[in-house]
Amino acid sequence: MKSVNTSSAATSHPIPQEAFDWYDEYAHGIIDRRTFMRRLATLTAAGLSLSVLTSALMPNYAEAEQVSFNDPDIKASYSTFTSPKGHGEGKGYLVVPAKIIAEPNRTAPTVLVIHENRGLNPYVKDVARRLAKQGFIAFAPDALYPLGGYPGNDDEGRAMQRSMDKAKLEQDFIAAANFIKSHTLSSGKLGAVGFCFGGYIVNMLAATMPTELDAAVPYYGTPAAEALRPNVKGPIMLQFGGLDERVNATWPDYEKTLKANKANYIAHTYPGVNHGFHNDSTGRYAPKEAELSWTRTIAFFNKHLG
Template structure:
């Protein structure tokens, strides 16, 4: 009996084209609706991509976003409410404290994207606390019942809210955190996408209260406010993020003109959202470097 061996060639998954990531960015930021987004993706299905592969690469899978478990013995996580009289009246956030904390510690506000307090941002708060800071991640959607469990609904909810009230809620959250009984009085903030904008807004609105700000791919504050920025700021940009990067040259000129303390890094070849480990936009090497720089920045300005 003869054995016939058949050669089987392995075909690696096709790389998702850049335009798909660009379309997702437009969709995630309200520049196109879901129908238009899916219609554009279908054009890639016509040339050999499966819709499952495309959506899996672009949409978040929050099962992947847990670098620090909520059961980690080094931290203690809970929820805390705060007063926001100029905003929604009351806010709530995810408070994470180092379990072995003795006395006080620096505090860091963690600001979500444009869809509420999702599992990725909660994990970022735990990562911050694991490095010895008190982390607080407010949920802008709390007045509407909180993050609904999926990003599409969360995005629609946040879009329905009054932007000025959301900003006031984060300003109130910053005050709550800086004056927390466990705070050493040093306040930092890190935010992603919309959260990056909020960090820039805080730096321009409460420059004497914010001791260190790290906006990840965030747009600047309103032009009338930018002259107030003092810093220090550590600005993190994605090289392929045309939308946000287009705002940086003018912002940088203004920061230079007023003598603000800032450092900016552009991570080439990565997309908006490259730090988010729950999506296909995640780029581990650049995300780890950006995070290492962020923690070193907070250590220098909040613990020194």
């Protein structure tokens, strides 16, 4: 039984890897909550209580704020955009560097920030603020806006997103990408970064709008539909957790296509870390690897977005 230490759990016992694997299955709808909790209960004999296990695995968004929405270097607001091929209208969290607003006629490159499979939660909003601190205009759409927006609860948000039409959701993100690329403060350069479901959406955007997307960074995301993959040209930088068997199983075939495309790509796999390792609100968070991956992401955007 392989185990992973986590600072989120106030215990001297490491969290068994099985718990992280089961959480991944639960988070992606492979098993239901009852099955997930029943499996966790089998680990209590190892000296772990259910409360310790769930506190380590479930998000604690109070731990995820690295940049305050009151930070003087940024200005955060919300903007709506039209999505005629999707749900008609979308809404997202827009974060602009304060210096861009302060100086007339100044522009900046834009980055679309795409959430996981549960709506625009506080972690992803913080990622948008982190990008704005680095000088990018960040826009994080909420896929759940047509249903009233992120409900403040990941379980409910996950169920809401699962109920939505996938094709319309994809069109909403395409519309969001076009919206932020053409923003009045945009330099015309567009990047995209996404996590889990958002990683899939980044791969999809790289395949459906390869000439409009100037830099793509999918974190632990599955590739676009097979018929679309030959369109991917990059630049694209893919980030994987070494223990993420579900997503990593899709990479060999995807890489073959990227090589055949002569795509401009680079892939990083971080050994010993789980799917979701960048998310600092859960026990899957791996600080060293998350920081390294983020440093690489910012450098990649600086290189390709100017």
